[in-house]
Amino acid sequence: MELRVSACILLLLCATSGVDGGKILVWPSEVSHWINMKLLLETLVDRGHQVTVLVPSSSMFMNSSEPAGYGYLPFNVSVSKEFIEKFMQDFLQFSIYEMDHMSYFQIYARFMELLKINMKVSLKFLDGVVKSEPIMKKLKDGNYDVLLADPVYPGSDLTADLLGIPLVFSLRFSLANNWERLCGQLPAPPSYVPGAMSKLTDKMNFSERVWNFLFYALQDIVLEQYMWKEGDKYYSEVRGTPTSACKMMGNADIWLMRTYWDFDFPRPFLPNFKFVGGIHCKPSKPLPKHMEKFVESSGDDGIVVFSLGTMVKNLTSDKANMIASALAQVPQKVLWRYSGTKPDTLGSNTKLYDWIPQNDLLGE
Ligand SMILES: *[C@@H]1O[C@H](CO)[C@@H](O)[C@H](O)[C@H]1NC(C)=O
Ligand SMILES: *[C@@H]1O[C@H](CO)[C@@H](O)[C@H](O)[C@H]1NC(C)=O
Ligand SMILES: *[C@@H]1O[C@H](CO)[C@@H](O)[C@H](O)[C@H]1NC(C)=O
Ligand SMILES: *[C@@H]1O[C@H](CO)[C@@H](O)[C@H](O)[C@H]1NC(C)=O
Numbered sequence: 001m002e003l004r005v006s007a008c009i010l011l012l013l014c015a016t017s018g019v020d021g022g023k024i025l026v027w028p029s030e031v032s033h034w035i036n037m038k039l040l041l042e043t044l045v046d047r048g049h050q051v052t053v054l055v056p057s058s059s060m061f062m063n064s065s066e067p068a069g070y071g072y073l074p075f076n077v078s079v080s081k082e083f084i085e086k087f088m089q090d091f092l093q094f095s096i097y098e099m100d101h102m103s104y105f106q107i108y109a110r111f112m113e114l115l116k117i118n119m120k121v122s123l124k125f126l127d128g129v130v131k132s133e134p135i136m137k138k139l140k141d142g143n144y145d146v147l148l149a150d151p152v153y154p155g156s157d158l159t160a161d162l163l164g165i166p167l168v169f170s171l172r173f174s175l176a177n178n179w180e181r182l183c184g185q186l187p188a189p190p191s192y193v194p195g196a197m198s199k200l201t202d203k204m205n206f207s208e209r210v211w212n213f214l215f216y217a218l219q220d221i222v223l224e225q226y227m228w229k230e231g232d233k234y235y236s237e238v239r240g241t242p243t244s245a246c247k248m249m250g251n252a253d254i255w256l257m258r259t260y261w262d263f264d265f266p267r268p269f270l271p272n273f274k275f276v277g278g279i280h281c282k283p284s285k286p287l288p289k290h291m292e293k294f295v296e297s298s299g300d301d302g303i304v305v306f307s308l309g310t311m312v313k314n315l316t317s318d319k320a321n322m323i324a325s326a327l328a329q330v331p332q333k334v335l336w337r338y339s340g341t342k343p344d345t346l347g348s349n350t351k352l353y354d355w356i357p358q359n360d361l362l363g364e
Helices: 002-014 031-046 081-101 104-130 133-141 156-163 175-183 206-239 245-250 289-296 317-327 358-362
Strands: 023-026 050-056 071-075 146-149 167-171 254-257 273-275 303-307 333-337 350-353
Touching: 023 031, 031 050, 031 167, 050 104, 071 133, 081 104, 104 133, 104 156, 104 206, 133 156, 146 156, 156 167, 156 206, 156 245, 175 206, 175 245, 206 245, 289 333, 303 317, 303 358, 317 333
Parallel strands: 023 050, 023 146, 050 071, 146 167, 167 254, 254 273, 303 333, 333 350
Antiparallel strands: none
């Protein structure tokens, strides 16, 4: 039965424009999660679906005034944009700069502190949907066929349950695969499935397997304490009956995993987990003239595209110089997306750009 429901949703998502489209509700997300989601939504709209995106009033990346093929459903949240921005900065500061100078114990203490704030803020966002009568009324009256969400932003499972509609996740991974394992029931024997973020591979010797086992256990305890406990309390209160937030997450009909079998280590999967890595790629457009010239000058050596993602704009000069001198040693021409000050050790093969058309550089 569940499989049949999943197949229906997949058909719904893949239906071509000849078929009447579905009504798709989309859960809010931020930074690269939203950039990724946006491309998915454009394709859904192209295929004739009617797409509506929930947009929190204090979003950093979502803009409900931006013209798009999909509609927006703005909702109010009591957390200010400044607070979110400050939190993002703190989190980056921690994960890029501070961690290097901390002991394991300090890293965990700080990580738990950040996790706690993150959960608190997430639930405030959720208040703006499930505890807002006008929004819940709009959602019910909307008669949506399915809710599409990145579970990194919690509460979509609760909302889908309240609306009585199927749920489709789009996820890269969770810490130590906690959500996929415990909620999605994905098998993960610690002897050969390395926990995400453990820095291990699928070829582990005995001591590494022991460490992997402990890594899973440790993350599970931390997340239970700082995420699931809070979630259970909130979900139970809203539903008026004891509810496990993890079980709710497990109710998702399909998990679209943004990776591919050639990128991750082999591991057992379930039929409702689908690899969709590269789903956001598009045919490449011509490059700007100056960039085309630089890329062509590399001859047979090819190019290297280097970027630290959406959020990292600058580095300490030590780190920037270390990266620059390493890049200077490769035979390829390097395009580095970096807007900090130019490192002294920058090689003649490397050019800095504030922004790079990654899809056009790497696409076919
Ligand atoms: C949102 O989009 C509108 C329309 O494109 C634009 O005028 C406005 O500056 C954008 N706001 C932000 C905060 O980016
Ligand atoms: C959000 O807040 C604004 C300003 O306080 C108000 O006008 C609007 O009705 C609110 N929207 C919802 C959906 O509650
Ligand atoms: C296991 O591998 C790690 C990393 O390569 C190594 O440091 C360690 O000594 C190995 N342990 C055993 C028992 O072989
Ligand atoms: C990066 O830039 C921000 C804003 O200009 C600044 O506050 C921060 O200290 C810089 N970080 C580093 C590592 O230089």
